[in-house]
Amino acid sequence: MAPVAAAPAVVAAQQLSLKENLTLMATHESKLELVKSQAQMPGPGQALVHVRATGVCGSDVHFWKHAGLGPWKITDKTALGHESGGIVIAVGEGVVNVKPGDRVAIEPGVPCGKATCNFCLTGQYNLCPSVDFYSVPPADGTLRRYHLHPAGWLHKVPETMSYAEIALLEPLSVCLHATAQAQLRLGQPCLITGAGPIGVVQLMCANASGCSPIVITDLSQERLDFAKTVVPEVIPFKIDLSKTEQETAREIVATFTKACSGVGGTGLNGEVMPAVTMECTGVESSIATAGYATQPSGLVFVIGVGSSFLKNFPFMHFSTNEITLKFLFRYRDTWPRAIRLVSAGKIDVKKIVTAQFPLERAKEAVEHAADRTKFSVKTLIVDEE
Structure with missing residues (x-):
């Protein structure tokens, strides 16, 4: 029944009138490029998210300035960003946990989930050696207008949560x-x-x-x-x-x-x-x-x-x-708790935001976050309707 339930959303996705898909990428030459492309439609098990807010992380700055971080190197171009939230605008076949119109947080670390992976089997999925962490080469990040993501790694959030709060669930998950x-x-x-x-x-x-x-x-x-x-x-x-x-x-x-x-x-x-x-x-x-x-x-x-x-x-x-x-290495099983804490007003993550830029000025936003001569705690990049 799942494919039948998802089919109308797949048809709707192909009828969407979408803007250019702006994506901020870091290059192997330690440069930032704002790239334009067309959004791809979701395949089986995927959802297309209009990313409405993304926080700039220190690792984004490091990937830009050093064309890598630790063992991960940029060989051509890699899209930055992994602190993101937005709204689902289309889903692929078989997706039942989210639907168009849902506000979602994007958990950027997607493990392999195989029965042969001891870390996935024991719940330590952040340590999975085959994890795809979006923004770590070769996986592109979420600092873009439209992002395709495995639907199972999207977390629905209450309508009352702002997109800034949704994006900042990621650093909250670390803590x-x-x-x-x-x-x-x-x-x-x-x-x-x-x-x-x-x-x-x-x-x-x-x-x-x-x-x-x-x-x-x-x-x-x-x-x-x-x-x-x-x-x-x-x-x-x-x-x-x-x-x-x-x-x-x-x-x-x-x-x-x-x-x-x-x-x-x-x-x-x-x-x-x-x-x-x-x-x-x-x-x-x-x-x-x-x-x-x-x-x-x-x-x-x-x-x-x-x-x-x-x-x-x-x-x-x-x-x-x-x-x-x-x-510690990233996080696991934290997103539901983070959503409860923020939605209940127990933790006010919005307090750490000190600057905000539109997506069209994403390059400037990352440069601002990296500039030690300017006061900055958390810089946010937003995209309006």
């Missing part, structure tokens, strides 16, 4: 996965390193989890001030690069101790140290500082993406203090 893996708890002292978009969303998640006190660090006072407007209870700490990682860590611990007004702590002389540090930069010196600041038997959870190798990692400090170092 929800990190929050669950780190097991953040009520009353737990928490350090967050980095007040960029992931750091600020992680701050919202840690606050919602009941962590207290929370200290957030950054090099930029402007970003720290912004983080405090999002979560007024947070304690900002500005990093001074002229100081060593150990000196900075001692000052961070002093900040936690002062915030707790001398109550019994976890360090010497009643010091209060963070039980968990959510490391959102991937910067080597920041990871080292996190290790020195975190309490013995604590957790340093690295969310940020950095260099392929660490050259000056304080191994013995982590070892002799039994500090756990843990990482």
Whole structure:
């Protein structure tokens, strides 16, 4: 019965009057190109989405400037974008979970789903070695007007959710996965390193989890001030690069101790140290500082993406203090929770948006997000009807 139910939508798709399909692509020559094409109609199991909002991620900037990221290289051109939401305008044969007119979030990581894949079988689908992650070569991303996507990896959202909120479910999913893996708890002292978009969303998640006190660090006072407007209870700490990682860590611990007004702590002389540090930069010196600041038997959870190798990692400090170092890779099973949190007003992801550009100016939007001389937390690219 499924093919019969889907057939009218397939016919309707071929009668659509669509605009040019603008797509922002990064090239192997480290250039940005806004390419025009015609939208393709959905095949079996696919849906065609009019992408109404896309967030610019740091990885988009990295793919543009370096023609790759880690092991993934751009050999010709790759469409950017993986933080997207929109509205279904057509579906292919056999699609029953979404229909034209549905607002949807696009989960960009699509695993193989084969019975021979242990990671897919055990629910760890983000670790599937054959995953297609849209915007990671060779898979094109979602920073385009019309995007074809496997319908099973589209998540319906309430009509009350804005397209900006739908797009920002992706970075929220990263932080929800990190929050669950780190097991953040009520009353737990928490350090967050980095007040960029992931750091600020992680701050919202840690606050919602009941962590207290929370200290957030950054090099930029402007970003720290912004983080405090999002979560007024947070304690900002500005990093001074002229100081060593150990000196900075001692000052961070002093900040936690002062915030707790001398109550019994976890360090010497009643010091209060963070039980968990959510490391959102991937910067080597920041990871080292996190290790020195975190309490013995604590957790340093690295969310940020950095260099392929660490050259000056304080191994013995982590070892002799039994500090756990843990990482995450993207997310899994987070989208339904993210939708519930945002639609219920528990997490206001719109707060991180600091700039907005139309799709026709997508190249300018990515350049703006990459420009360190301009204040930017999350840049959004939108396409109207």
